[in-house]
Amino acid sequence: MVSLEEYAQRYPRLTDAVIVLALLGGAVIGANLVGPGESRPQDVWVANVVTGIACLALFGARKRLRSAVVVTAVCAVVTGSLGFVLSPLLLAPLMVALYWLAAATDSRTTWAYGGVTTVLVVGTAVGVDLDAMVALRAFGPALWLLLPLAMGSGTRLRHAWLEAVQARAEHAERTREEEARLRVTEERMRIARDLHDVVAHHMAVANAQAGTAAHLLESDPKLTKKILTDLQATTSTVMLELRDTVGVLRHSGPDADSLEPAPGLAQLPDLLEVCRSAGLTVNLATEGEPRDLPPGIDLTAYRIIQEALTNATKYSASATAALRLRYSSTRLTITVTNDTRTDEQPRRGSAGYGIIGMRERAHAVGGDLRVSDSGAADFEVVTALPLHPHAPVPRSLTPQGTP
Incomplete structure (x- = not known):
């Protein structure tokens, strides 16, 4: 549905014609109105012609606002000089012109034209007879002319505010794209640093172990076998670290904000x-x-705890949460529990990326994660991570010591 303002912007000529006809009808009525105990001024037709000129001056006046104000002000002064009471019906063309001027120009121009016009019209309404009714004759025209000036200025300020809001939104959209590109660059730098600090180190160790095993293959087979066993553990570790680091490429978000070494417990x-x-x-x-x-399991444990506590910060009813770390011989069990404020707490079947990300992090290191979705008052995240890369946790998570 098209609003009145949008319709006026689409059809300005038709809108101006309707306004002119309405003002012309009101001006004719105003010229023929006579107060109690007063006589009608002579030359009513002159007043009708003058007010008609004032109304016609508004047709297409949006492009000639200052000229429209001058013409309508002169017509109002002439009408008042003929002895007609400057009622709102006779001042309506001038009021419309002042409103358009205030809405489209700056404050200095608005109040310069408006102030001069108000003084001239009020002076005409007061006349030379300074009787007891002089204040009443001055108050009415002044009020009716200052009102459109104030309303037009308010409209101009509102439009300026809306334009500023739209400009800020467009600027935010542009900077969001730039920030996204910057985050991608920072994430690439962080991944390169992780690869250098972790993977390159393990590869150097594996290379040294392979060289030593080849050198001792014939002279000390027992020691060679031990070195090869250690080499297998080293390569398993580096594969795990490589998978965890490259996996970051599939997950963008707050984790990419820092270039510091990967955090842990x-x-x-x-x-x-x-x-x-x-x-x-x-x-x-x-x-x-x-x-x-x-390192990979340490980072995973930290990130899962971080995400679970972030959810607790958002949805905990009592602003408290319980974090339990249980170390066994083969795995680390992490349990984060908080009471829920509403049903807004993310559930296992929800489309939120936080729980999906936690579960994928756990699976990436051979662990598993479970999120309570029974609808009870407490919300619980339980994950079990292997303490050694070659000892994955079964997918059916039943951590010991957890409900």
């Missing part, structure tokens, strides 16, 4: 402190003997 206190600063209290419990984890 050693940075967990800093993460909990960030959550506390965001208003979420995290109760940490550790079971078993903590130990150093392979």
Whole structure:
């Protein structure tokens, strides 16, 4: 449905014609109105002609606003000089011209033309007789002329505000694309650094192990077998790290914001402190003997905890969450629990990328992840990660010590 403003913009000529006819009819009525106890001024036809000229001056006046204001102001002064009461019906053409001027020009031009016009019209309405009614004769025309000036200025400011909002939106759209390209560049740099720091190191070790095994193959077969076993573990580790690093290419998001080395559970206190600063209290419990984890598993554990606590920050009803780390001989079980505020907590079957990303991270290192979706008050994320790359966790996750 087309609004009145849009219709006026599409058909300006027709709109101006309707306005002119309406103002002309009102001006004719205003010229023939007589107050109680007053006599009708002579030469009514002159007043009708003058007000008709004022109305016709508005036809197409949007391109000649200053000329329209001058013509309608002169017509209003002439009408008042003939003895007619300057009512809103007679001042309507001048009021429309002042409104258009205020809506389309700057404040200095608006109030310069408006101020001079108001003084002339009020002076004509007051006349030379300074009787007891002089204030009343001055107040009415002044009020009716200042009103369109104020309304037109408000319309101009509103349009300027809307244009500024639209400009900011367009600028944000352009900068969003630039930021996306910058993030891609930063992510490539981070991946290159990860490959250099992790994969290149393991490859150098594997090369040294292979060279040593070849050298000792005939002289010390037992030691050679041990070195080859270690070489197998080294190559498994480097394959895991390579898969985890290259997998980042498929997942863009907040993880690509930093060029610092990949985080791990050693940075967990800093993460909990960030959550506390965001208003979420995290109760940490550790079971078993903590130990150093392979870099890929360490990064995966950190990212899963980070995403789960992010969800808890958004949806926890009591602003508290429980984080439990359980170390066994073969795996690390991570449990993050929080009570939910509403049904907005993401569920396993939801289309949110956070849970999908956590599950894919866990699967990438041979682990598994389960998210509670029973509809109970508590929301729980449980993941089990292997402590060694060659010992994957079965897909049917039943972590010990978890409900």
